[in-house]
Amino acid sequence: MAEIISPMAGVVAEIKVSVGDEVSPGQEIVIMESMKMMIPIEADKGGKVKEILVNVGDFVNEGDVIVVLEN
Numbered sequence: 001m002a003e004i005i006s007p008m009a010g011v012v013a014e015i016k017v018s019v020g021d022e023v024s025p026g027q028e029i030v031i032m033e034s035m036k037m038m039i040p041i042e043a044d045k046g047g048k049v050k051e052i053l054v055n056v057g058d059f060v061n062e063g064d065v066i067v068v069l070e071n
Helices: none
Strands: 002-005 010-015 028-034 037-042 047-052 065-070
Touching: 028 065
Parallel strands: none
Antiparallel strands: 002 065, 010 028, 028 037, 047 065
16 A cells, blocks of 8 residues: 655645546646645555545645555
8 A cells, every 4th residue: 555645734626536546656646725836746656546535625734645545
């Protein structure tokens, strides 16, 4: 299992993957809004999306797990 962790605090503006999708390293997973800027969060590892732990509009803190991947 691999976890994609939020590198900053902000609001989830867009989720670009669905459960079951295959992702590769560097692929955009979530778009976060922080300080009026849209910031893409990318996968640092590849795998299949097992679980999405956030919804659009959710506030997340730095270090929160946002997506879980299966290898």
